[in-house]
Amino acid sequence: MNFLLEPLNLVTFFPLVGVLLLLFIKKDSAARWISLVTALITFGISIWMLTLFNQSDGGLQMEINLHWFSFAGWDIRYALAVDGLSILLVLLTTFLTPIAILSTWHAVEERVREFQIFFLLLEVGMLGVFLAQDLFLFYVFWEFTLVPMYFLIGIWGGEQRMYAAIKFFLYTMAGSILMLLAILWLGIEQGSFHVPTLISLGGIPADIQIWLFLAFAAAFAIKVPMWPLHSWLPDAHVQAPTAGSVILAGVLLKMGTYGFLRFNIPLFPQAARELAPLMAFLAVVGILYGAAVSFSQTDVKKLVAYSSISHLGFVVLGLFALNEQGIQGAILQMVNHGISTGALFLIVGFIYERRHTRALDKFGGLWTVMPVYAVLTLIVSLSSMGLPGLNGFVGEFTILLGAWGAATGVLGSYWYAALAALGVILAAIYMLFMFQKMFLGPVTNKKNEGLPDLSRRELLTLIPLLVFIFWIGLYPKPFFGLMSASVEQLVQLVNVLP
Amino acid sequence: MQIVSVTDILTILPTIFLVVWACLLLLMDAFGGALGKRLTPWLTVLGLLVAFGLTLRAAGVEQSAFNGLLEVDGFSNAINLLALGTGLFGVAVAYEYLKRFNLARGEYYILMLFSLSGVMLMGAAADLIVVFLAIELLSIPLYIMAAIAQRDTRSEEAGLKYFLLGAFAGGFLLYGVALVYGATASTRLAEIFAAAQAGVANPIFLLLGVALILIGFAFKVAAAPFHMWTPDVYEGAPTPVTAFMAVAAKVGGFAALLRVFIVAFPTLGPDLVPVLTGIVAATLIIGNVAAIAQRNIKRLFAYSSISHAGFILMAFVPYAQDAVHRDTVAAALFYLVAFGLTSFGSWAVVMMLERAEGRGLELSDYAGLGRKYPALALAMLVFMLSFAGVPPTLGFAGKFFLLRAVLQGGYVGLAVLGVLTSLVSAYYYLRVVIVMYFQEGKPQVEGSRLLNWTTALTAIGTVALFFVMQPLFDWTASALLRLF
Numbered sequence: 012m013n014f015l016l017e018p019l020n021l022v023t024f025f026p027l028v029g030v031l032l033l034l035f036i037k038k039d040s041a042a043r044w045i046s047l048v049t050a051l052i053t054f055g056i057s058i059w060m061l062t063l064f065n066q067s068d069g070g071l072q073m074e075i076n077l078h079w080f081s082f083a084g085w086d087i088r089y090a091l092a093v094d095g096l097s098i099l100l101v102l103l104t105t106f107l108t109p110i111a112i113l114s115t116w117h118a119v120e121e122r123v124r125e126f127q128i129f130f131l132l133l134e135v136g137m138l139g140v141f142l143a144q145d146l147f148l149f150y151v152f153w154e155f156t157l158v159p160m161y162f163l164i165g166i167w168g169g170e171q172r173m174y175a176a177i178k179f180f181l182y183t184m185a186g187s188i189l190m191l192l193a194i195l196w197l198g199i200e201q202g203s204f205h206v207p208t209l210i211s212l213g214g215i216p217a218d219i220q221i222w223l224f225l226a227f228a229a230a231f232a233i234k235v236p237m238w239p240l241h242s243w244l245p246d247a248h249v250q251a252p253t254a255g256s257v258i259l260a261g262v263l264l265k266m267g268t269y270g271f272l273r274f275n276i277p278l279f280p281q282a283a284r285e286l287a288p289l290m291a292f293l294a295v296v297g298i299l300y301g302a303a304v305s306f307s308q309t310d311v312k313k314l315v316a317y318s319s320i321s322h323l324g325f326v327v328l329g330l331f332a333l334n335e336q337g338i339q340g341a342i343l344q345m346v347n348h349g350i351s352t353g354a355l356f357l358i359v360g361f362i363y364e365r366r367h368t369r370a371l372d373k374f375g376g377l378w379t380v381m382p383v384y385a386v387l388t389l390i391v392s393l394s395s396m397g398l399p400g401l402n403g404f405v406g407e408f409t410i411l412l413g414a415w416g417a418a419t420g421v422l423g424s425y426w427y428a429a430l431a432a433l434g435v436i437l438a439a440i441y442m443l444f445m446f447q448k449m450f451l452g453p454v455t456n457k458k459n460e461g462l463p464d465l466s467r468r469e470l471l472t473l474i475p476l477l478v479f480i481f482w483i484g485l486y487p488k489p490f491f492g493l494m495s496a497s498v499e500q501l502v503q504l505v506n507v508l509p
Numbered sequence: 510m511q512i513v514s515v516t517d518i519l520t521i522l523p524t525i526f527l528v529v530w531a532c533l534l535l536l537m538d539a540f541g542g543a544l545g546k547r548l549t550p551w552l553t554v555l556g557l558l559v560a561f562g563l564t565l566r567a568a569g570v571e572q573s574a575f576n577g578l579l580e581v582d583g584f585s586n587a588i589n590l591l592a593l594g595t596g597l598f599g600v601a602v603a604y605e606y607l608k609r610f611n612l613a614r615g616e617y618y619i620l621m622l623f624s625l626s627g628v629m630l631m632g633a634a635a636d637l638i639v640v641f642l643a644i645e646l647l648s649i650p651l652y653i654m655a656a657i658a659q660r661d662t663r664s665e666e667a668g669l670k671y672f673l674l675g676a677f678a679g680g681f682l683l684y685g686v687a688l689v690y691g692a693t694a695s696t697r698l699a700e701i702f703a704a705a706q707a708g709v710a711n712p713i714f715l716l717l718g719v720a721l722i723l724i725g726f727a728f729k730v731a732a733a734p735f736h737m738w739t740p741d742v743y744e745g746a747p748t749p750v751t752a753f754m755a756v757a758a759k760v761g762g763f764a765a766l767l768r769v770f771i772v773a774f775p776t777l778g779p780d781l782v783p784v785l786t787g788i789v790a791a792t793l794i795i796g797n798v799a800a801i802a803q804r805n806i807k808r809l810f811a812y813s814s815i816s817h818a819g820f821i822l823m824a825f826v827p828y829a830q831d832a833v834h835r836d837t838v839a840a841a842l843f844y845l846v847a848f849g850l851t852s853f854g855s856w857a858v859v860m861m862l863e864r865a866e867g868r869g870l871e872l873s874d875y876a877g878l879g880r881k882y883p884a885l886a887l888a889m890l891v892f893m894l895s896f897a898g899v900p901p902t903l904g905f906a907g908k909f910f911l912l913r914a915v916l917q918g919g920y921v922g923l924a925v926l927g928v929l930t931s932l933v934s935a936y937y938y939l940r941v942v943i944v945m946y947f948q949e950g951k952p953q954v955e956g957s958r959l960l961n962w963t964t965a966l967t968a969i970g971t972v973a974l975f976f977v978m979q980p981l982f983d984w985t986a987s988a989l990l991r992l993f
Binding site: 122125158172 | 835880894899931946978979
């Protein structure tokens with residue numbers, strides 16, 4: 012019993028309670044409620060976890076470290092723990108899941124029960140990824156997330172859903188299998204899969220570190236996705252149902268950036284330092300490429316999808332500045348992107364449910380028809396492009412500071428920060444362009460007249476996100492406070508270790 | 510020198526018992542009338558259970574028997590258990606199917622028992638002649654079983670094809686044995702090893718002989734380029750036969766391969782690496798790539814089973830390294846358990862959808878299964894994920910530990926090829942999932958009690974055992990080969 016009541020076990024596996032109940036419930040409306048309530052309770056548990064969290068401690072907390080099985084000299088552990096690097100992502104996951112479930116209320120009418128089952132299973136997988144401290148366990152969660160997401164896209168997606176689903180699965184698996192080999196190598200040579208143990212062991216020769224770094228990076232870079240490994244993302248996003256897109260952009264992509272943070276940097280510090288310019292280069296290309304491609308999209312959802320590539324480029328840039336500002340900014344920006352892009356996908360979903368199209372040229376003048384919707388969209392767009400006072404600004408600005416500071420350090424050039432700053436301007440251009448086409452001017456399309464404004468349920472999904480958009484934008488200190496001790500420790504580690 | 514002693518018989522009691530039991534059942538089937546025929550399947554199960562118990566009782570025994578022709582140790586015990594488990598599942602999937610398609614004959618089960626005793630002997634054979642005899646004992650009943658649906662030309666063709674190619678492979682094996690005998694003046698594994706190590710063996714004949722023996726085994730486990738018979742035989746044979754042979758022949762083939770090569774030919778390891786690497790690469794690539802093109806589910810699984818043989822063989826490449834071979838054996842046994850469970854489960858699903866005259870076997874017949882038969886589709890999903898090596902399934906753990914042995918041996922390139930072809934395999938396994946879940950259709954399912962139970966049990970086992978793997982690992986760790 013005590014085992015089940017450990018906060019981290021409880022938060023990770025509580026959604027399974029909902030899954031079990033759903034197996035016996037046939038009615039659609041009941042299935043939705045069960046799923047929502049489960050997700051809300053999980054969120055509650057994560058808040059409880061937050062109250063237990065000591066933010067002045069930079070190490071792992073609430074550790075669970077049990078023997079799972081041993082095989083020919085290997086001791087594989089069931090190890091979960093949380094620290095400043097992961098706690099915000101855990102909270103982001105438990106926070107976005109109920110919102111995404113609420114957004115499916117009318118959007119998913121078919122096979123509701125199965126949808127909710129897959130959604131809750133996905134939540135288990137994501138939480139496990141953020142909490143696992145044993146590489147075997149981590150890999151199990153990591154691969155497992157593919158399965159429910161595959162079904163979410165494949166069953167409830169758009170026209171091209173089968174293609175998008177299988178592309179998503181195979182693309183991601185292609186990266187993970189290389190990571191699997193690297194994990195095996197660590198097990199054979201270092202004799203452990205336990206991440207803290209591996210970090211303290213250290214001592215991997217520099218040339219091998221590079222290979223291992225690249226193998227792990229293959230998995231994470233595809234997940235993020237970093238240019239040039241991004242081509243699965245637009246397909247998956249455009250075909251996924253709204254709730255799937257929210258979670259995909261909001262949380263699943265963060266698994267990639269989190270992987271860099273949790274594994275690549277502390278396990279292979281020397282390789283991280285050596286390859287930081289390469290990673291930063293790819294990140295900057297991603298920032299500019301994502302922005303440029305977003306600009307030329309005619310489908311709103313695709314535009315938001317490509318903008319993710321750009322935004323996550325900032326996160327990777329911040330991570331590989333390898334200084335406190337860069338990494339803190341990157342973690343915060345992961346949260347910001349989850350909130351803002353999650354909100355944007357909800358917004359796209361709202362209009363799609365009304366008009367069954369997402370083509371930009373079908374809209375125009377929506378401000379007069381749906382004023383509330385327009386205002387909220389404007390706020391979210393501004394947050395996404397990094398307007399001061401809103402959340403995006405804080406994250407991107409801190410990242411740029413970090414990258415600038417690293418110019419005399421690991422990165423070796425001011426160009427990364429300078430070009431990334433250009434990305435902020437480009438983001439303003441494509442977001443405002445989209446806003447203008449959709450909302451300003453006269454109503455050009457007769458079908459758009461008389462569209463109902465947002466319902467109470469729809470407002471309920473957006474408002475929590477808006478609260479955080481302002482909160483992080485105006486007073487980010489508590490968020491930085493949660494991570495600063497752990498980040499400090501990580502930065503020290505990476506700059507000291509060979 | 511005493512030829513046979515009581516100790517000898519007691520040492521290999523499970524196998525002897527199974528053979529005697531099979532002979533008794535044969536008599537009963539012939540003279541026992543209608544009642545006898547009805548009882549045969551049940552008595553077969555009883556025999557398997559008794560042999561299972563006898564094997565468990567002998568756990569930990571290490572002894573050679575019949576003047577060193579047979580070697581009973583942890584490894585042979587493990588193979589016995591695998592073989593008997595295979596037999597139980599083999600009866601479970603066959604019983605109702607044979608009735609449904611009017612194939613119910615007592616000799617089916619009896620042939621199965623003979624075949625299984627062949628598998629068990631292969632696990633214990635410490636002499637190349639015994640290996641050859643055991644392989645024939647394993648194979649000849651399988652040829653008959655493949656052709657048991659007489660007057661169905663596909664089944665007859667399967668039987669004949671299997672027989673011809675099997676005989677061919679047997680010829681290779683025997684010729685190899687002769688050459689090895691010529692080189693070392695012995696067919697005992699221990700003496701061959703001693704001769705090779707002392708350097709008194711003629712190296713050319715020895716290597717040639719070993720290569721031919723390897724070809725013989727490669728035929729049995731369906732490794733490329735000796736896999737050609739597999740798709741046709743798998744497709745043509747009645748499905749329960751296919752399910753049984755897919756597992757039984759693999760268990761037997763790998764049992765003999767592991768024992769013969771690790772015990773007798775460790776000195777040849779370095780010479781064989783290029784050959785083995787070539788076979789593994791060809792098997793993995795051909796099996797997986799050809800599977801993509803298949804529309805018939807039996808052929809699809811045939812190619813997939815070729816690729817799984819390739820995966821196990823991959824861990825076999827470093828068999829001659831002292832530090833690795835123990836892990837190779839353990840990982841291979843673990844993988845055979847995972848493969849066996851998953852394989853029987855997926856064949857049980859295939860049988861439920863199969864209809865007369867080979868209908869219901871196209872991939873498109875699975876459309877809509879996810880909607881109309883959610884539990885069945887879920888089980889099939891589990892099997893596909895396990896085959897593809899996606900956690901949380903036994904198939905994933907199996908691949909993980911096979912890859913470990915490969916990397917330990919230092920064959921990084923081979924490991925990369927292994928995971929890349931796994932990726933290819935994910936594509937065709939997912940296609941089954943796509944058809945089941947993402948396409949609409951009206952699947953026709955003929956469920957029956959035993960098939961349902963088999964499906965449920967194997968699906969639950971495939972997932973649940975992943976979370977409690979320790980007993981399985983302890984079991985594989987106890988499967989020690991006795992070396993000289």
